Amino acid sequence: MAEPIKANFKARSHILSLLGDELIGSDNLALFELVKNSYDADATRAEIRFENLGNENMAIIIEDDGVGMNEDILINSWLEIGTDFKRGDNRKLSKKFDRESLGEKGVGRLAVHKLASDILLETKKQNEDFGYKLEFNWSDVISNAKYIEDTEVSFEKVKKLTFLGEPHGTRITLRNLKRKNWERGDIRTIFRTVNTLVSPFKSDDSFKVDLILDEEFQEWIEDIFKPxxxxxxxxxxxxxxxxxxxxxxxxxxxxxxxxxxxxxxxxxxxxxxxxxxxxxxxxxxxxxxxxxxxxxxxxxxxxxxxxxxxxxxxxxxxxxxxxxxxxxxxxxxxxxxxxxxxxxxxxxxxxxxxxxxxxxxxxxxxxxxxxxxxxxxxxxxxxxxxxxxxxxxxxxxxxxxxxxxxxxxxxxxxxxxxxxxxxxxxxxxxxxxxIKDFKPVNKAGFSESITDLKRKIEKRKLTKEFSHVISRIEDDYKQMRDVMLNSGLSGMNLSLIFHELHREVKSISNDINRAAIDEIRERITYLYNLIDGFSPILKQNQTSVFTTKKLLKTLKDHNAGRLGFHNIILSCPPLVDDAEDFRIKGPENLLFGAINNIIDNSIFWSSARYEKENSIPPAILLTTDIETFRGPAIVIADNGDGFKLNTNDLTKPFKTLKPGGMGLGLYYASLVMELLGGEIVFINNEDIKVPDVYDGAVIALVFNPEKES
Incomplete structure (x- = not known):
């Protein structure tokens, strides 16, 4: 067998251009990278100075009062591209401020190539006698070497160096800038970047960055608000x-x-x-x-x-x-x-x-x-x-x-x-x-507003002139309400059933993999019942007469799988003859959808409380009450967190504390009860005969006793 031929990767010197000029997307980011180095060097101050702005001798100077570099760091870290000096096992907190290093990839120093061709680096490490000065032209460095390992720069020792008034730090002077024309907008963008560079959190570890311009250009940034x-x-x-x-x-x-x-x-x-x-x-x-x-x-x-x-x-x-x-x-x-x-x-x-x-x-x-x-x-x-x-x-x-x-x-x-x-x-x-200069009305239902308007028109003897207009508005509203209720409630409940179907199909798939025939048969039966139980919602708004016992049984069967999945106990006294039954006349599908959304809220909030407190298992009560209110009522209660919003806000659209919720469920429920001539009431469990365990939300759907049933 032939001996394998070994070879090494090599990098052309041109890669320095790719890593600097072409990899870093903007001048803002380039300056940002250089200031990161100042932060890593435990500086308390950094300055970005624009000198001779607007002429060919323009320069950008980035200076800090950090710990600076000695000869070893300069050669083995600053000049080594992709160094692990700040990452891996070498990663450590800075000595002065316990800062975690931000420049861990070892390429940030090439940001200078994005900005300029001529580079002057001056640096002096804290507590050392000598500093160092390194000056080079990027184009010359790259063109004088074929491969990156052949590139060469030289530097010299310097005795006296100061940085922002301190005897240690780093200063980079950039000349022969790539961008020749720096406009007002460019400088303002950099100024905003500088102002947002440092976190607003108060800390003993202060780090300040300033942008300095020639006096004649200072007005370019004077009107910019400080944070x-x-x-x-x-x-x-x-x-x-x-x-x-x-x-x-x-x-x-x-x-x-x-x-x-x-x-x-x-x-x-x-x-x-x-x-x-x-x-x-x-x-x-x-x-x-x-x-x-x-x-x-x-x-x-x-x-x-x-x-x-x-x-x-x-x-x-x-x-x-x-x-x-x-x-x-x-x-x-x-x-x-x-x-x-x-x-x-x-x-x-x-x-x-x-x-x-x-x-x-x-x-x-x-x-x-x-x-x-x-x-x-x-x-x-x-x-x-x-x-x-x-x-x-x-x-x-x-x-x-x-x-x-x-x-x-x-x-x-x-x-x-x-x-x-x-x-x-x-x-x-x-x-x-x-702002609108009005006081909010607690009861904002349309029917109440129309009734109030009719009363005022009659009182001012304007019935003949305006009654037909008001009646037309009321009829149009009712038509829009019916359309919205049917489509809106169907849409919200469809999202529930899609979630249930998706979960059960995945479970059946897992059961098939395990060849669990009994579980598969049980889940398929549940899916059939789920879809069958959902059919009332999809019916048109046809008025019918039905009993609360029939409605509550349909709701219980429809939600059986969800309640089991979430380990929620559902109690429904009317189904065991422990509560009064009564008849309702109206669109059963809309009432079914409204209560189903209330149950969905109860499932969420009772499960949430149990997850948070890990105490009483989540529970929901579906029952009736023919004594407490002005008419017979269906009561839904749970042991969740209860109502956090003002009760006057609960039926307003888009009002919700439920994460990811739209705040439409109770709004639609209130419209359905309005359509039926009833109302939705929010109460405490002390004010109604429900077991003490249901100490969360209690909602009563109260029906009009005078409406034919």
Whole structure:
């Protein structure tokens, strides 16, 4: 057998151009990489200076007061491309500030090639007598060598060097810049980047970055708001902390600008309370049995801390702060949620146009259910030591590799944003009402409004002139309501059945693999019953007379599989003659759909409470009551967390605390009861005869006793 031929990979010197000029996407990113090196060097200050801006002698100088480099580091680390000096077994905390290294790939120093051809590097290590000066031209270095290992530069010892007034640090001077024309917009973009480079979190480890221009160009950046000034004009502020063990703490402040009693500043600082029972809903979970984040979700990410500032850009608000156009301009250029690791930013999350959480699309689909990316300035802080191994930055420095850990981070951050959106719902509505200068009406049903309007018309003796118009409006409303109810309730319930069908089909597939014939037969029977039980929803809105016992049995059979899957106990006294039965006249399919959505809410909230407290098993009650209300009622009760929203808000569309919910279930239910001449009532379990175990939500669907049945 012939001896194998061995060969080595070789790299042409041109690869330096690829790694520097062509790999790093923009001048902003190039400067960003150089400042990262200053951070890693334990600097307290870094400056980016533009000298002779606008002429051929222009230079960019990046200088810091870090620990600097000696000869060994200069040769074996700075000049070694892809060095492991800051990663693997060599990765360690910095000596002065215990900083985790940000520049771990060993190619960031090639950012200078993106910016200029002529490079002057000056550096001096702390507590050493000599510094070093290295000067070269990239084009000459590359053209004078065929392979990268043949490239050569020379440097000299220098006795006296200072950096920002300190006897140690590093200074890089870039001349013969690649970009010849630097316009006002370019400098302003860099200034904004510099201002967002460092995390806003307060820390003893201070790191400051300044942008310095020639005096004649200083006005280019004078009108740009500093972050601390713009943040004072935000209306809602939200702090949060998700610990590694999964406990969640948050604080909230509502600071409306109006000086009257219609709005009160609201503060809810949960950081001061016992944290042990605080958890964060996993709004993005595909697993219906896992509703909260826990320590396992944080294993590769570590603790997450942050703050959101939410603004209202209505003219009535901005005019109070003055300089409304300046505020709008700042928000247009700086909105978004940024990510920081330790104290330095992970570019380019939160850049204009980078809505990495998809908030604007979510707001389009559910206007009151989340916040707009255009109105928020937010920061999320990660711990480098906990996250660097699995959250890897892309080589081009434009975000993290989009792996499984990154997707988990996105799910967590989006769940935090949705929690913030829920927390501020009530105050947002108060502010909107104040802007519109009207008091909210608690009972906002259309029927009540029409009745009130008819009464006023009759009182003012305008019946002859307007009654036919009002009647036409009422008829059109009823027609639209019927169409919307049928299509809306069908759509919501279809999503439930699709989820159930998908889960059962997967289970049958697994049973087939195990040749579990009895389980397969049982699941197929369940699927048949599930689809058969769903058929009432798809029927047209035909009025019929039916008993509550018949309706409740259909609902119980329809939900049997879901209740079993979630281990929920369902009690239905009318089916064992322990509660009164009564007849209902109306569209059975709509009432079925309305109650089915209420049951879905009960399944979610009772399961969520059990997962959180691990105490009483989740339970739901379906019963009747002919004594407590003005008419006979169907009562749905559970042992979930109960109502957190004001009861007047529960039937308003898009009002919900359910993660991922649309806030339409109770709204549709109220419309169905209106159609039937009844009402939906929210009560406490103490006010009705239900067992004490059902201490969560209690809902009564009360029917009109005078309506023919």
């Amino acid at each position: 601390e000034k713009i943040l004072d004009t935000s209306i809602y502020q939200y702090d949060f902390y998700l610990a590694e063990n999964g406990t969640y703490s948050w604080g909230y402040n509502f600071t409306p600008p109006f000086r009257d009693n219609s709005l009160k500043k609201n503060s809810n600082d949960n950081f001061k309370e016992d944290k042990k029972d605080k958890v964060l809903f996993n709004a993005e979970s595909k697993d219906k049995n896992k509703k909260y984040f826990n320590s396992k979700d944080l294993e590769r990410i570590g603790p997450i801390k942050g703050k959101f500032y939410l603004f209202n850009q209505r003219s009535q608000i901005l005019n109070i702060f003055k300089n409304s156009e300046t505020i709008k301009t700042y928000l247009r250029e700086n909105h978004g949620i940024r990510i920081y690791r330790d104290k330095l930013r992970v570019y380019n999350y939160g850049e204009p146009g980078n809505d990495w959480l998809g908030l604007n699309l979510l707001r389009t689909n559910n206007p009151s259910g989340t916040i707009s990316n255009n109105n928020v300035i937010g920061s999320i802080r990660l711990n480098m030591g906990s996250s660097h191994e699995y959250l890897k930055e892309k080589t081009n420095r434009e975000g993290f590799d989009e792996n499984e850990t990154y997707q988990k981070l996105k799910d967590i951050c989006l769940s935090i944003v949705k929690h913030f959106s829920v927390v501020i719902q009530e105050d947002r509505e108060k502010l909107e009402n104040r």
